[in-house]
Amino acid sequence: MARVVLHIGTHKTATTTIQDMFAHNAALLRQHGVIYPRLSRVAGHHGLVMEWNRLPEIYAVPNGSIETLKQLSKDYAHVPGTLFLSSEEFSRGKPGARVDFRAVRELLSGFEGISVVCVLREQWQFMQSIYLQASKERQPPKPSVMIQSVLKQDMTDGLWTDYNLLYDHLLEAFAPEEIAFLDFDTCRRHPDGIVGAMLDHLGCGLSGASLQVVHGGQSNVSPLSLPTWAACAISEPDRAPAWLIESTTGAFRAEHGEEATPCLWTRGEFAQLTTYSRRRNDRLSERVKAVQPDFRISQSEPGETVVFRDGLAASFWTRCCRWMYRARKPALSG
Template identity: 35%
Template sequence: MSKLILHVGTHKTATTSIQNILALNRKMLAKHGFIFPKLGTESGQHGLVTDWITLPPQYQYEEGSVSAWKTLVRDYANTDKTVFVSSEEFSRGDPKQRINLADIRELCSEFDEFQVICCIRNQVSFLQSIYLQVAKSTVAVPWVRLYERALSHRMATGVLMDFNWLYGHLKRGFAPEEISFFVYDQAIRRPDGIIGEIMDLAGYGHLTSQLSALSAGDSNVSQDPLTAWASAQISIKQSSSRKLLNVTRSVLEQHFREGVKTTVYSEAEVARMISFFEPLNTAFEEDIHKTGHDLKITWPNKDPNLVHRNRVPPAFWIKLARRMYDENPKLH
């Protein structure tokens, strides 16, 4: 029987690493009936959504999304293969930039079985990771504005923060029993990591030990939070340069301690985020339990050594200004 699996993210849950690992092992997996199709130039199959969602040109397929879906159906729907496609854009929730999963279900109706795999992470870590991604790739959205919109809109840069809404989006195309959720914070503690969780859910866990690892380790790793935030306060019209980030991190370590762990949140913001999303998460967990699956979203442990944004004193900015002055001969 043929099976189509959609790995839908979410964003900032090691999706790039997963896609790169599967692409690296594409030939080996295909020998076992697990097809990770080569589409376009990217590891992930992001071009499968561009008829619905606007993405940069490098993600788009020349033939368009619908034609690419039809090709997958033609090649695999009447076989005994499992086709696994992966893009975090499947889970994007902005009503104006959202794929219609009912369309996908209809396009791929010739497949015998369907499964959706979705990884979620607690909203405190999730939002910070989204902020760091934006800060790395473009001009950073002001943190406070992003934070407030996450609470008022339950969404950040088009990414759903309310998992009840995410579940509703997925159920527009798939039945609850076809949707498998797992929690990022728990999966990363597995000896074989998130890729092990993915392979287990897909029914190919026996192949995990045969996967070749990425030579460069994890992909798309986030920056240090306060380093990114402090640098963004200086480089407000463009993404921060590597030199600025390095100088900022060095001054942070000089002011606090070497290897200091940081967060862009203030302590009050963390408490407010948990208070807001805790009941929403509980409702989501109870909904998942109705399908016979256990799911528990846990919040980050309190770390007395973690430096929050509100703990950065004026003395830090004075040290950073002096360091930048010393490193820029043009200012002398």
């Protein structure tokens, strides 16, 4: 039976790692009934959403989203196995950038079955990772602004933070039994990590240990949150350069030790996000209980090693100045 599985993210749930590993091991996967096609210069299939969301040209597929989806159906709808298409851009919620899944489903209607798999993570972690990803490209929004956006609009940076809204959007095109949610932290605890968890979901009989590792098994790794925030605060309105983030990271480790876990939020913001997420995540669990009775989004409690944003003392900023001076001293002396 030919089927297609859409892996739609969400963002910052090891999507790039899955895409890179699947692309690198495409031949082995094909032998076990999983087809992972190369569509553009990047491993992810982001070009498939560009009919609805204009992304950088590096992601574009030569014949455009619509024609490529038609061609995929023509090429693989009658081939036994599973066509696995992966892009976190499928899960964007901003009006004007949302994918029309009814159209996607129609374009892939040649397949005997179609389903969606989506990895979700606790909102405070999800939002923190979004901040860090944005910081690689531009000056990111202030954490307090992100909090207000979430509390008022259930969205940040064009991404839904109330996952019930994403579920509503998917239900416009898919039946509940065609939608599978996976918990990010549970996937990370899989013996073969999130790649192994995804292989298990596909039921292809392969283990993560069978795949050749690329990029050390982790792609697009984010820097530490609080040092990055500190670097962004210093460089505002410009994007924080790598040398500055390295300096603030060194200062943070010197101040708090190697075991410290930085958290982008203040204690008050963390409490707000915890209240916000638990109510919404409990509702999602209840809604999917008929088809996924055991699904829950992991909820974490801050340990003793967590350093919140309002826990940074003046001594940390003094250390930042010293690390910055040492980093630039060769240029200054020259």
